[in-house]
Amino acid sequence: MPKPTKGPRLGGGPAHERLMLANLAAALFTHKSIKTTETKAKRLQPVAERFVTFAKKGDLHARRRVLASIGDKTVVHELFTVIAPQVAEREGGYTRITKLGFRKGDNAPMVQIELVLEPVVAKPKSAKKAAAAAAAEAPVEAPAEAVAPAEETVEVVEAEATEVEATEAPAEEKAAE
CATH class of the missing domain: 1.20.5 (Single alpha-helices involved in coiled-coils or other helix-helix interfaces)
Structure with a gap:
């Protein structure tokens, strides 16, 4: 029996969770900031940070690994050419989660996850x-x-x-x- 992943499940099976996280990461890289539930944001953060680390490497193998998860070439191109140079000096912590309150319909905790693109200050x-x-x-x-x-x-x-x-x-x- 396969061992389940740690952390909260996002509904559906593991393939659905992978696809959902890839779509959230693509939206994050396109819009630089997205509003989602706290659970999804906490599951998205390590995935997005790993993609940014691959983008900082910038070689062909890293680009193909990111492209295997995020199918949109324009998003991957923007990640490697626009976002990676902006965070080149930063050694980690490429995303920030800010709590916004609770959703009106089902009282789910909402957060805003955004890319940290400010220059590093000593x-x-x-x-x-x-x-x-x-x-x-x-x-x-x-x-x-x-x-x-x-x-x-x-x-x-x-x-x-x-x-x-x-x-x-x-x-x-x-x-x-």
């Missing part, structure tokens, strides 16, 4: 991390200060050499006379 460093970074940079500055006195000694040596030359020059002039 988080500001905390005070502890900033202090650790400053401490890590401090030893780097110490050798730079050690080099500075060595340069001063070179200047002093050069100055003494010019003084010696200046005192030797009159002595040679006197010897020539």
Whole structure:
């Protein structure tokens, strides 16, 4: 007996569930945001994120794997050429689920699932991390200060050499006379 998939069932058999999730993913990639029930959105999220990960790879094998699930070539083309470059910097979390309330007819919890297409913003460093970074940079500055006195000694040596030359020059002039 085949082991059933984990998570809530969406009605019908496993083939119907696969087709329903593929259609929801196609609608999500076409419209960038769809309104559906919470159960369907939670089942759709890992499927859609996997398709976006394939699109980020961008090779022919990945395109054929997505095309095997989503039969519409225009949706797959848009996923690979429009959506994938927009989420290239993002390392995961390509979708966002926002709760909307309950449906009027049957009181089903409704949500909006959308693609997260905003650019990734680096988080500001905390005070502890900033202090650790400053401490890590401090030893780097110490050798730079050690080099500075060595340069001063070179200047002093050069100055003494010019003084010696200046005192030797009159002595040679006197010897020539």
